[in-house]
Amino acid sequence: LGVLHPRTAITLVLQVLSDAGSLLSCCLNAACMALLDAGLPLTALFCGVTCALQPDGTILLDPTARQEQEARAILTFAIASSERKVLMANTKGSCSVEEMQQCLAAAQRAADTIFQFYRDSVRRRYSK
Amino acid sequence: MAAVSMRLPAVRAPLDSSALRGGEKHLVAPGDTITTDTGYMRGHGTYVEDDKLIASVAGVVERVNKLVCVRALKARYNGEIGDIVVGRITEVQQKRWKVETNSRLDSVLLLSSINLPGGELRRKSAEDELAMRDYLQEGDLISAEVQSIFSDGAVSLHTRSLKYGKLAQGVLVQVSPSLVKRQKTHFHDLPCGASVILGNNGFIWIYPTPEQKDDEAGGYTTNLEPVPLSDREVISRLRNCIMALVTHKMMLFDTSILYCYEASLPHQIKDILKPEVTEEIVLEARQRLLDLEG
Numbered sequence A: 001l002g003v004l005h006p007r008t009a010i011t012l013v014l015q016v017l018s019d020a021g022s023l024l025s026c027c028l029n030a031a032c033m034a035l036l037d038a039g040l041p042l043t044a045l046f047c048g049v050t051c052a053l054q055p056d057g058t059i060l061l062d063p064t065a066r067q068e069q070e071a072r073a074i075l076t077f078a079i080a081s082s083e084r085k086v087l088m089a090n091t092k093g094s095c096s097v098e099e100m101q102q103c104l105a106a107a108q109r110a111a112d113t114i115f116q117f118y119r120d121s122v123r124r125r126y127s128k
Numbered sequence B: 001m002a003a004v005s006m007r008l009p010a011v012r013a014p015l016d017s018s019a020l021r022g023g024e025k026h027l028v029a030p031g032d033t034i035t036t037d038t039g040y041m042r043g044h045g046t047y048v049e050d051d052k053l054i055a056s057v058a059g060v061v062e063r064v065n066k067l068v069c070v071r072a073l074k075a076r077y078n079g080e081i082g083d084i085v086v087g088r089i090t091e092v093q094q095k096r097w098k099v100e101t102n103s104r105l106d107s108v109l110l111l112s113s114i115n116l117p118g119g120e121l122r123r124k125s126a127e128d129e130l131a132m133r134d135y136l137q138e139g140d141l142i143s144a145e146v147q148s149i150f151s152d153g154a155v156s157l158h159t160r161s162l163k164y165g166k167l168a169q170g171v172l173v174q175v176s177p178s179l180v181k182r183q184k185t186h187f188h189d190l191p192c193g194a195s196v197i198l199g200n201n202g203f204i205w206i207y208p209t210p211e212q213k214d215d216e217a218g219g220y221t222t223n224l225e226p227v228p229l230s231d232r233e234v235i236s237r238l239r240n241c242i243m244a245l246v247t248h249k250m251m252l253f254d255t256s257i258l259y260c261y262e263a264s265l266p267h268q269i270k271d272i273l274k275p276e277v278t279e280e281i282v283l284e285a286r287q288r289l290l291d292l293e294g
Helices: A023-038 A065-070 A097-126 B126-130 B229-247 B254-264 B269-273 B275-293
Strands: A046-053 A059-061 A073-080 A086-093 B033-035 B046-049 B052-055 B059-064 B067-072 B084-092 B096-100 B107-110 B141-149 B155-158 B171-174 B187-189 B194-198 B203-208
Touching: A023 A046, A023 A073, A023 A097, A046 A097, A059 A097, A073 A097, A086 A097, B033 B067, B046 B067, B084 B107, B084 B155, B084 B194, B084 B203, B107 B141, B171 B229, B194 B229, B194 B254, B203 B229, B229 B254, B229 B269, B229 B275, B254 B275, B269 B275
Parallel strands: B107 B155
Antiparallel strands: A046 A059, A046 A073, A073 A086, B033 B052, B046 B052, B059 B067, B084 B096, B084 B141, B096 B107, B141 B155, B171 B203, B187 B194, B194 B203
8 A cells, every 4th residue: 555655744633622531542542434425445444442440340441631640550552453463552650460451352342333433433424 | 784594404315316327337446356366457446466456445336448546526627638727826936837737746837738829839939938927827727738747747738729729718627627527628618608728627717608719829919808798697606507517426527517508597597506396306307417317
């Protein structure tokens, strides 16, 4: 796919209008939809999911700003649509390896919902 | 003082498209497998991995015999040999011009691929190279045909026919290349009094129909006579009709533009761009097109 754009740099500019928590995964989702809308060739879709680990060990997906502050650790994963591969993992705070695996599993399940949302948006665009 | 009308944003009701849509569309997203059958050739918007044909853009799957391609709604123009394009000169280089055609790379117009003024056919000499700027300058609009495609995807153009060349007075409309229907000819003389060139790259040129069929200088003399008001009104109306069709993502070809123009005659030219008038015109045009087919 790289040969389609010789001597090219593709720049994405993301402007934050309001931040209600989960900023990084929100930016990732916006970036993916922008690339889809522009018609640029991609190998797969990708999405961002944020998990917050609360002090008592429960996992919270897509935390609000308040929940992020109270959490023990915040993990953000970028997941691709092809076999739910993990593209990026970002951690703030400390957690054990098992907890990270649990968060990853939960994030992968949530990614399916986001990909379905992408497809519905594209479908709505095409049937206007 | 003229009155100004303002509108506040509101939720738009979705157009009742289910009744008018013909056939199911196979929509895919990047990473979706289109087919695992290896008998297909891959076209634009796809790539092959592990013997599977996978989509690389979000769009509709189009299949022509053995060729499978995915067409995105809004994407840069991919050149095909034989396409008509309308482009703007961006650079004048040593033996060629660089033309902007809404594709990933600037298209190339070689000095050896143009017709000299006067229609003469001769080998281009060094004086011709120095006089390149007299023929085509930066900012000029030309209509040309795609001659070949370089290996990196850049398109090479030629104007080796009297119907191509520099464009004079008219209106340019830039739309997405996927909305221009592929037809036998892209130069149309509409009965309403204007002519239109539907470039495959999404650049549409509307201009007043020339009175006499010019077989003069091979398309380099620019006709700068003032255009009469009636012609200008026709051209503005056509331009607004094309914008209306584009907002409703309808394919652009001479019949659809003509039906939309006729449906818009009862309205004032500036009203065509209002959302409710646009919907009404496009619905009527769509209905007439369906009646034409069925």
